[in-house]
Amino acid sequence: MYSRYKAFIFLTAFIFAVFGATVWFQNRSANIPETPGPEAQPAGVAADLAEVPPAQLVAAAPTSAAAEASATQPSEIPANWRDDLGVPILCYHQIVTDEQYRERPTPYAVTVKQFREQMQWLADKNFYAILPNDLLLYIRGEKKLDFANGKRPIMITFDDGNNDFVNHAQKILDQHNFKSVLYIYPTYIMARKERSLTWAQIQAVRKAGHAIESHTMWHPMLSTMTDAEQRAQFADSKRILNQKGGADVKHLAYPFGIYTFSSLRLLRELGYQTAGTTFHGANQVGEDPYLLRRFLIVKGDGEKQFAQKTLARSLPLRYLSGEPGQVIESQASVKFKIPGGLEQSKFKVRVFSTAQDFSYDKKTGELTVQVAPSKKRLSVLEILYKEGSVEYRANALFNHKRATIAEAGTAKAKPAKVKKKKRKKKRKAAEDE
C-alpha cells in the first residue's frame, strides 16, 4: 500500500516536472513566426528508394571521421535554399476529449475537435504524411519528395506514449491516410499508467504502419547527464522498444528538445539516424539529421497559429566554429555559415528575446555571434531574417551547466532519487522563506 502510494506520488511529480520544464522550454525556443511562407514550389517527382544507389547510402553512413564531421557540418548551403519549402514536423502530446481537458487542463493537450480540424486543414492544403526514413533521404539530398501541384510533405509525431493515440488520434489519421511517428520512453509504458499505451497496443500501432521510435529511457534532461548515462538512455530505450514493442528504432526525439554535443555523437555511434529538437521551421536539404526542427502543437494554437507553424520557413545554418549544444562557460565567439548575399539590416539575432551583437559577411555568409555564459541551464539563439512578408529562421542551443548529477558522483542515479532530492530542496527552500 505504502509503496503504491509512493509510486503514485513519484509519477505525479515526475509528470509535472516533465510538463513544467517542457512548457518552460517551449515558451523560449519555439516562437511563432509573424508570417507564413508562401510561394515557389520546387518541382519534384517522388523517387523510389530503390533508385538510390547503395554505394551512395553507404558513403553517407557516418563511419569515418570525415563522415562524422559532415553529419554535423554539412558543408554547402544550396543556392536555391529559398525554393526549398522543406518538411515541417508537428509534435503532439495528448489528444483529449473536452471532458478530459476540463478535468485536467494542460497546455499540451490538444482536444479531439482541434486535432480533427488540424488534420482536415492539412488534407485540404494537400499535405501528405511521410515517415523518418524518407525524411532522412530528403535532407541528405538522396530522394526527391513530391511538391508538384501544391503537394507538401509533413511528418506528424506524438511524444511520450499516451494511449490517446489509439483512443482518439489513430482513427482521425486513418481518415486521411496519414501515418505518424510515436516517440516513446519505455519507463512510461512499463509503469502501466492509466494514460500510457500498452506493449500490445504499441505492437498493433506499428503493424498499422506507424513508426515506433525512442524518446530516451526515462525522459531526462540530457544536459544533466554524463556521456555514459546518455548512452544508456539511447541504447536501453532502443533495445526495449525493439524487444517489447516490435519496433526497429532508428530515430529519437530529445526530451524537452534539449541535447548536448555528445548526444549527437552517441546517437550516431548507436545507429540512430535522426533526432528531433523543438526548434522552429521546416527541414530542408542539408539539415543536420540530429537537429531536426519540430514544432510543438499546443492547446492555444488556433487555425492561424497552426498555419504559421506548418508553413514556417527556414534559414539554413551550419556550424563553422563551436558545436551544437556545446557548453558555454565563458564568453565565446561562435561562427555560423548561413546564405551569403543577404542584407544585414534585415536580420534579428537574439538569445531568448534579448538582441545580440553579431557580424555578417555578405560575401561568405559567415555570421559571428558572441554567446555569453548564463546562470540559466541553457540559451537558445534565434536568427531571424525578414524578406518582404516572409520570415526565415534558424536556431541554436547552448548549454551552460555541466552535468550536475555526474559531478555529484551518482552516475547511476535513478529519476526517483533525483526528483526526491529536488522535492527536498524545494521543501527546504519553502521552509527557509
Ligand SMILES: [Zn+2]
Ligand atoms: Zn516528452
